[in-house]
Amino acid sequence: MSQTEIRSSFFTEEHDALRASIRAFVEKELTPHAEEWEAAGNFPDDVFPKLGKNGFLGLSYPQEVGGQGGDYLSTLVLKEEMARCGSGGLAMAVAVQTDMATPPIHKFGTKEQVDEYLKPAIQGTKIACLGITEPDAGSDVANIQTTGVKDGSDWVINGRKIFITNGCRAHFCTLVVRTDQPSGYNGFSLFLVPTDTPGWQVTRRLDKLGMHSSDTAEIVMEDMRLPAGALLGEEGKGFQQIMWELQGERLVGVAGSIAGAQLTFERCLAYAHERTTFGKPIGKHQVIAHKLATMASEIEAARRLVYDAAWKFNNGAYPVKEISMAKLYGAQVACRVANEAMQIFGGASYMMEVPIQRGWRDSRLIRIGGGTDEVMREIIAKLKGL
Amino acid sequence: MNVVVLVKQIPDPANPYELVDGRLKRGVAQKVMDPGDEYGVEAALRLVDQFGGEVNVISMGPAAAMEAIRRALSMGAHKGVLVTDDALGGADALATARVLAAAIKRSEFDLVIAGVESTDGSTGVVPQMVAELLGVPQSTFAKEIEAKDSSLTIKRQTAAGYDMVECPLPAVITVTAGVNEPRYPTFKGIMQAKSKPVDTVSLGDLGLGGDDAKPTQSVDAVNPAPERGAGEKFEDDGTGAAKVADLLKQLKVI
Ligand SMILES: Cc1cc2nc3c(=O)[nH]c(=O)nc-3n(C[C@H](O)[C@H](O)[C@H](O)COP(=O)(O)OP(=O)(O)OC[C@H]3O[C@@H](n4cnc5c(N)ncnc54)[C@H](O)[C@@H]3O)c2cc1C
Ligand SMILES: Cc1cc2nc3c(=O)[nH]c(=O)nc-3n(C[C@H](O)[C@H](O)[C@H](O)COP(=O)(O)OP(=O)(O)OC[C@H]3O[C@@H](n4cnc5c(N)ncnc54)[C@H](O)[C@@H]3O)c2cc1C
Numbered sequence: 001m002s003q004t005e006i007r008s009s010f011f012t013e014e015h016d017a018l019r020a021s022i023r024a025f026v027e028k029e030l031t032p033h034a035e036e037w038e039a040a041g042n043f044p045d046d047v048f049p050k051l052g053k054n055g056f057l058g059l060s061y062p063q064e065v066g067g068q069g070g071d072y073l074s075t076l077v078l079k080e081e082m083a084r085c086g087s088g089g090l091a092m093a094v095a096v097q098t099d100m101a102t103p104p105i106h107k108f109g110t111k112e113q114v115d116e117y118l119k120p121a122i123q124g125t126k127i128a129c130l131g132i133t134e135p136d137a138g139s140d141v142a143n144i145q146t147t148g149v150k151d152g153s154d155w156v157i158n159g160r161k162i163f164i165t166n167g168c169r170a171h172f173c174t175l176v177v178r179t180d181q182p183s184g185y186n187g188f189s190l191f192l193v194p195t196d197t198p199g200w201q202v203t204r205r206l207d208k209l210g211m212h213s214s215d216t217a218e219i220v221m222e223d224m225r226l227p228a229g230a231l232l233g234e235e236g237k238g239f240q241q242i243m244w245e246l247q248g249e250r251l252v253g254v255a256g257s258i259a260g261a262q263l264t265f266e267r268c269l270a271y272a273h274e275r276t277t278f279g280k281p282i283g284k285h286q287v288i289a290h291k292l293a294t295m296a297s298e299i300e301a302a303r304r305l306v307y308d309a310a311w312k313f314n315n316g317a318y319p320v321k322e323i324s325m326a327k328l329y330g331a332q333v334a335c336r337v338a339n340e341a342m343q344i345f346g347g348a349s350y351m352m353e354v355p356i357q358r359g360w361r362d363s364r365l366i367r368i369g370g371g372t373d374e375v376m377r378e379i380i381a382k383l384k385g386l
Numbered sequence: 387m388n389v390v391v392l393v394k395q396i397p398d399p400a401n402p403y404e405l406v407d408g409r410l411k412r413g414v415a416q417k418v419m420d421p422g423d424e425y426g427v428e429a430a431l432r433l434v435d436q437f438g439g440e441v442n443v444i445s446m447g448p449a450a451a452m453e454a455i456r457r458a459l460s461m462g463a464h465k466g467v468l469v470t471d472d473a474l475g476g477a478d479a480l481a482t483a484r485v486l487a488a489a490i491k492r493s494e495f496d497l498v499i500a501g502v503e504s505t506d507g508s509t510g511v512v513p514q515m516v517a518e519l520l521g522v523p524q525s526t527f528a529k530e531i532e533a534k535d536s537s538l539t540i541k542r543q544t545a546a547g548y549d550m551v552e553c554p555l556p557a558v559i560t561v562t563a564g565v566n567e568p569r570y571p572t573f574k575g576i577m578q579a580k581s582k583p584v585d586t587v588s589l590g591d592l593g594l595g596g597d598d599a600k601p602t603q604s605v606d607a608v609n610p611a612p613e614r615g616a617g618e619k620f621e622d623d624g625t626g627a628a629k630v631a632d633l634l635k636q637l638k639v640i
Binding site for chain 2: 014017018021022024025054055059063068069070074
């Protein structure tokens, strides 16, 4: 596709055709509403089934579970194209559905769990959220305090989760719980929780700097009783399972942010032609031209890191180092680009009616969510033997 | 019900166009299936969903027109025919219609669906010529289609509203942009499209010769439509209505 700058040797003609299909969908069904949904602080639930009907929520899941049978790169295409709707919150909500809350069900779930949760999530008829973070456990996942205690064959869960994307409207949650007394990384388990379970309560809808169209919840679980069948995967292996999940989460998260940076860059490039100062377009001032050149180069470099890590992931590797590097570098590039864009647009950038400020607000999250810059550096340093 | 859809590959209307000797330059620009033809593909898929049968996509154009066929196949069409031949470069509407009619006749069909007019050429006559050459009725400007086993009723869009038109099958119809919401190709559909059968045929394969492809019309000049003028403003000082009425009389509108 000569039109997009995203095409690279990692993608096939079929990926390009998929990109065109998603782009057409996004342009027609999402972009025209982005402003309205950002202002409302929410987007309608029926965006999920609309995406689901076109197969976009199950791109890399096998056809047996209702997916499209595509590879990992196909879901990356979705993330890149969703970012072009201009509302980071909407793109993030969908990414939680497709690549954060549901991959553990596919990887570790029973047939019943796949039927009950994964298939409807792929159709978009059930909205999913992922509950890891707690008031006292963000970067330090192992400090999770929510407990699950066996009572007969049931589990009784008590605790709190915070910053949970889709949490206000989700039909189910993929939940991380401590099921054993502190014994290092082996005391955690995953559960699949219908949000109408007695004891599950959304206590707050949190107000945020950016990602306005996405809802973010605080959740309290009080004597919440779950049947044995709610356990996802192996008891006691929740930490390892969620660390696996986080690899995919980081990759799609940063891919979306870089695509958002690309959109911002394109807006800057157009503005550099349009806006005239001192008798010439600002793009003809060398300082602005060089800013744009740097932005373009950094976006390209970040994208290559993501594609390479995704390609390895797709081909069966577990490339923690590459993913951590792509997340770290890509997140910084996304924020740098958004910051430079504020400068290039001058006073206009500061106005709520110009979308540059939204890119700036939305992009800031990627250096924090799904593992902070510092956590990425910790992982990379450890893998370098430090 | 076996339905043929005529689809045209055109330069992406989102990009600026370039003319060479009064003809659209086709080499460089990104090409897409005419957006107007997506409605035809969707209409055909819905009919086949309802009645069974197959959707056969036919396009005439350079080799790159294969992409338009692939796009229709990825939406769910079953098979395709691409007519391509160097002798067709410069074909006009009649030549195009001859070729398409010959390609349609190669297999059994109950219905042919085309767009009202292409986005680039916009003559809006190819489907009518095709119907004539096939010797079947034509029903144009459909904004709604209802089919039975051997006949079809359409709501025909008019300036004032619509006419109900019934016609026996086989027939040729043209569909407007209001007829449906075309589906987006799924990834499954895109991957399956690769293995669906597409015939690539030349003029000779259709039993036609170079004379059939010769244009009967030539384009002398292409000019952009004149820019709209600023118009005339009336300050309403109490005589506004009379001034407007005078102007309308001058223009012979009233
Ligand atoms: C909008 C939004 C949506 C979110 N959605 C979800 C969701 O759907 N599900 C979910 O489970 N979570 C979600 N999160 C939570 C997110 O993943 C965490 O905020 C993130 O992992 C950081 O954790 P924390 O906020 O507790 O920060 P902390 O862990 O308290 O970190 C504070 C600071 O200390 C630094 N730091 C921490 N440990 C170290 C160390 N060892 N060395 C050096 N520096 C360190 C951090 O890098 C950071 O700079 C979301 C967050 C936001 C803001
Ligand atoms: C090698 C080659 C080069 C060509 N170069 C040019 C060129 O430079 N400029 C140009 O305008 N045309 C070119 N054509 C295409 C052809 O000449 C036009 O399609 C023809 O003139 C029809 O005019 P229209 O687009 O106005 O049709 P309209 O009557 O406006 O089209 C109405 C409907 O008819 C169907 N239809 C029309 N054309 C085709 C087609 N080709 N295949 C399948 N269905 C069709 C579609 O359903 C369309 O919606 C070329 C064709 C070939 C083979």
